[in-house]
Amino acid sequence: MVPLSAYVAVSAVLFIIGLLGVVIRRNFIIVLMSVEIMLNAATINLVAFSHYLESMAGQLVALFIIAIAAGEAAIGLAIIIVVFRGKISTNVDEMNLLKW
């Protein structure tokens, strides 16, 4: 029987990895993948607590998150393609138009 703390630990580690990826990496695609890792960390958390509390609600929400993640990835990739066509680059630092 794996204790709840183990799940939470794995989830936390995954979340930190994703977070660092988002903050540190410059490649847009990597950043997008890191966001997916963070989403998965949250999903693991939900499933673990669902099991622990013996409630199906958490697992249901996990299913929703998977679906949303798919959609988000699709939109993210589409944005990357559009930006790449214009800039010939996937470097996040070169995309700084969102300012004054």
Next chain:
Amino acid sequence: MTDLLIKLIPLFPLLAVILNGFAGKRYSHDVAHRLAWGSVGLSFLCTIGVFADILQTGTPHEVIAYQWIFGGDLTINLAYLVDPLTCIMLLVVTGVGLLIHIYSVGYMHGEDGFTRFFTYMNLFMVSMLLLVMGNNYVVLFIGWEGVGLCSYLLIGYYYDKVSAAKAASKAFVVNRIGDAGFLVAIFLIFINFKTLDYTKVFAQVSQLSPEMATAIALCLLVGAVGKSAQLPLYTWLPDAMEGPTPVSALIHAATMVTAGVYMIVRNHAIFDLSPTAMTIVGVIGGLTALFAATIGLVQTDIKRVLAYSTVSQLGYMILGCGIGAYTAAIFHLMTHAFFKALLFLSAGSVIHALSGEQDIRKMGGLSSKIPWTYRLFLIGTIAIAGIPPLAGFWSKDEILAHAFTHHHYLLYGMAAIGALLTSFYMFRLIYLTFYGRSRMDHHTEEHVHESPMVMVVPLMALGVLSIVGGFLGFPPEHGWLHQFLAPVAGTGEEHAAGTGLVLMLMMFATGIALLGWGLAHYFYSVNLSAPDHLAAKFQAAYRILLNKYYVDELYDLLWVEPTKKLGLLLDWFDRNVIDGLVRAVAQLADLGAAGATWMEKYVIYSGINVVGYGNHLAARQWRQLQSGMVHHYAAIIVAGLFLLAVIIQLIMQL
């Protein structure tokens, strides 16, 4: 059924007014005049229906057409009261009105504003019908003002003629004086009876104190004096002849000017309570009858002679009211409507034949050129002069006889002299217009022509009525008319006058009329130099008569000029004092506005600008925060997340 007919009577002309008034320009004159006289004709048919009913049942009809003002103890309805008196008035108004409308089709042919003329005429019919049909004083007053308005509009029909415009405003203003008295009477009646319905007022009229009855009666009399052109407010009627001749016939002879007589007869219950008021009514009537007849002697405008004779005849009717001969007054009103309409319309026919000439000094010898007009004018003249058996004799003689048998000898004397003068000036008119040699200029004489049938036929109808109309009141005091009107006007107390006295008075009246004729014959046919001779002999008197006793000049001096001066003074006051004040206030406001502008520009705006510029500077610093780098945002989010976690941790520990 009868109630519906009563409601329909004023509705037909109203419909024609709306159609001709708003859409009259869209269709031809033929459609317009057919609508006009057709509507009056339908009203006439309805009136006959109502009349037949009342004749059979003898009960008055009270019909509420529309609940108008109600609340508290005040209820005023647009309601009609049709009793025998109203019936007679309705028959006269719609019957004579119809004939005059038909005549107008020929007379007004080709005039500018043909449709406008008929619109006004129909509007007049509506007002006059309301006036005679109303069952309370408010409806009567609406009609009263309505006919005044139409009179104004129609006198001023040739509005580009200065004299017509002036005559119109004169009629309007003089009538306002009478209307003011009438309004005061209505107020007094309402204060005393708390109602304005005839039936309710007359039911409790006996509670009135004699002083109050006199006050109300005199105020009503002021109204009647204005509308019926009595002394001292008669001056507008002769001037009103500026309007087209059918207007003179319909409004200023047959119907509107008799409204005062109708009103007095309608209110005779109030007048009966006040012997003082009755005496004043009688004296005013008698004086007017005599006074106007003397002016009529020397006038040279054919329509003006007729106008003064109208004033004089109205004087007889008012005199009749004053001595309590209400039935006789209404009888004379009716016969007068017939023969005066006939006279005016024949005069119109003469004027028509002479292409607009109205001066009898430039006529003469017309009897062979326009025979029908001549014959009909002669019938009218004999009727008005009071020669039996034509209509005027019976009605006028009844008033005279009543005055004599009730011992009003002074009034009888005035009326008898008036009758002599009437006969004289009317036959003078005949001799100067139709007999003798022609005094027309060559051009006019060539174009003399008899009027078209559309004008002559109504004249014939009026001529027949002028001949037979008098027999409605035959035998005197006990005729059909007297019995019909008895429920309204009262039978009058039986007096002891024997048949012999009545016959003697009749013969005397006839003698007077024939004497007038004889004098006219002598002056204008036998001894042609006599009039000039007489005028030269009594030059002062002649000049006074010719200038109508200088009454107009006197009124000008006494009232009109001072009023104009007062107007100018008030104008000056308004321009300089009131406008000055207004301008001063405006200047102040202007100054205040300038101050406020300065304040806003330099004090309020500067404060606002400091705030605005401060914001601007702060924003310049703060926007550095937005780098546009996604990483920065992400980092800030993470930092915030941790901060939130720490704060929650701290709160949980507390």
